[in-house]
Amino acid sequence: MSIRRQVLGGYRRLLRASRQAFRDDAYALQQAHLTLRQNFIDNCQVTDKKQLDELVKGIDEAEGMLLHHIVQGRAKEANGNEAVRFEVKLTDPQRQAMRKDEEMTPLTEKSGSEPLVMNSGNVCQRPS
Known part of the structure; x- marks a missing residue:
């Protein structure tokens, strides 16, 4: 799977995970989406394969944190x-x-x- 596909899929997974983690909390959901978008924009120019692999790994870890470690x-x-x-x-x-x-x-x-x-x-x- 291409890195581009992994990153875009990871972005969608993080959006879904944040919707689930912050359900019924409009403020937290809005802040999560803004932060998520800004992080992806900040890293859109990264081309180094090793750094991209680390960022994709971070996407997986962030999804796990949202799904398993957020309690409201x-x-x-x-x-x-x-x-x-x-x-x-x-x-x-x-x-x-x-x-x-x-x-x-x-x-x-x-x-x-x-x-x-x-x-x-x-x-x-x-x-x-």
Whole structure:
């Protein structure tokens, strides 16, 4: 397969993966598409075979990151002094990538009915 075909196919795969990862989040989807387009424009003049192979490898890695390592949560309304809780939805590829020992089972009836609070070092903040 030609490099041109690999790059164009990779671009389309990344667009699809970003639509899946940022579904229902118009701002994140718009920023992902702008960043993706700009990265491809910045590298459109690359002709070195070795560098092109590295860029194609980066496309594959970025697709994997979008499909398997992006988790978005929506803040739920807090009652009184409760800590803020988030509702998190995993995509099918994320569920498939989980090992059996990673699945969580509720310890109590209360923890089974409440959403899981997840903290991450990577936080995307919207401009105010």
